[in-house]
């Protein structure tokens with residue numbers, strides 16, 4: 495019930511930034527940022543793309559929106575003449591899986607967590623942001639699904655993807671390029687602004703914090719971290735994000751333990767000191783606290 499009220503409240507605010515019908519892709523450019531000899535980050539609209547290119551395969555992480563596929567392919571063609579052989583999805587959201595159908599039809603093997611295939615096989619509602627995602631065509635569905643972890647031994651690297659439970663959703667994979675010292679975190683990490691945690695699809699604040707801790711444990715001061723949204727990051731950026739989430743989570747839990755209602759917790763503004771740094775994204779300060787009330791489950 496709390497979730498439903500949250501969704502209605504945000505609908506009243508006109509808050510539906512990811513509603514597909516409202517997006518205009520005509521001006522979007524796909525920009526490729528080279529991270530090392532075999533690894534790129536592609537930035538356009540929707541989730542950031544990771545790309546491994548080398549002697550063995552073209553391996554892509556996430557594929558944004560269907561209308562951008564020709565521009566994504568053009569950006570890849572400036573790097574390599576080879577077709578995309580593997581697409582890995584960090585989670586099921588449509589701004590990360592919209593290109594699946596086209597790449598799947600062209601023969602790419604789509605890889606994701608078990609719950610990504612399960613969710614993409616039926617209609618989904620992201621209750622908090624009031625967005626709907628209809629079930630996907632067969633060629634868009636992952637054909638290789640993972641419960642725990644999987645490694646790809648390609649392009650001179652070990653590309654190790656591991657599941658982090660109940661974080662941004664219930665089907666997140668984090669991808670670690672072990673030799674390159676690069677990590678793609680999907681939407682477990684939004685760099686520079688308040689995150690969306692899809693608690694209606696199995697996500698949770700504690701799960702995001704635990705997932706961030708796993709990356710902090712494997713990262714060095716030189717690790718390049720690709721967030722789901724926002725610019726390329728480093729370990730210090732990720733540590734600051736962890737501090738934000740852990741601090742606000744603890745404050746809300748303390749207020750709840752004192753018996754405060756959700757309305758009283760909102761009035762207490764438990765994230766106020768973070769608003770200047772993180773409140774300028776698509777989750778506004780008042781929406782962030784409301785979302786955290788849904789994402790903090792115990």
Ligand SMILES: [Zn+2]
Nearest residue numbers: 585587662681
């Ligand atoms: Zn997402």
